[in-house]
Amino acid sequence: MKRLIHGFEHFRHEVFPQQRELFKKLASGQSxxxxxxxxxDSRVMPELMFNAQPGELFVYRNIGNIVPPYAQHVSGVVAAIEYAVRVLKVEHIVICGHSDCGAMKALGKPELVREMPSVAAWLKHADVARYVVEQNTSGLSDDECLHYLTRENVVGQLEHLRTLPVVAAAMASGNLSIHGWVYDIAHAELEAFDAQEGRFVTLKPGMEDLPEATPHMRFSASAA
Ligand SMILES: [Zn+2]
Structure with a gap:
């Protein structure tokens, strides 16, 4: 805990004074x-990765970057998405998986979470990835299996995301885009799911067309 307290002292005395105006503005709202x-996973730090300032990114993290599909049982992530879309009116939602993900390893080897019934139950929301990989591949090494599970989980969670009524409505009017990414910790690389091509492509600076996971809008924003 001492490490945290010292860290906060550093923030108060070194970081905060340099951005006093920004924090003053943020004290009464966010957009x-x-x-x-x-x-x-502690190795995935969105604000660090994207050089983001306070107030720029609405981050939600859980084990396996999972979004349960729309259902009677509400989860924290689904409530946060509703708030982000309806109140904050975010224009983009990114679901980002990562290399060496413990949740994805457990998805491939359920015996790893036998003593953790809550984790095992939570990972049921990622079963879609396991089924897709199991039924479409054979003879994979552990690393290859993890590679495919991580990517198929992102694709599966994007599909779950689209079952949420607020997301479907905002996407239909072109007010919201969704993106599926995978972050490689060892190489500092990002891949994005290209729904048109049905594959992940490496994101590069200056890319003309950003790979999209969003279906075409069906209503113009003005008619919505
Ligand atoms: Zn993970």
């Missing part, structure tokens, strides 16, 4: 442009 849903 982030994007919601970023990623894994709780």
């Amino acid at each position: 982030p442009g994007a919601m970023f849903i990623t894994c709780a």
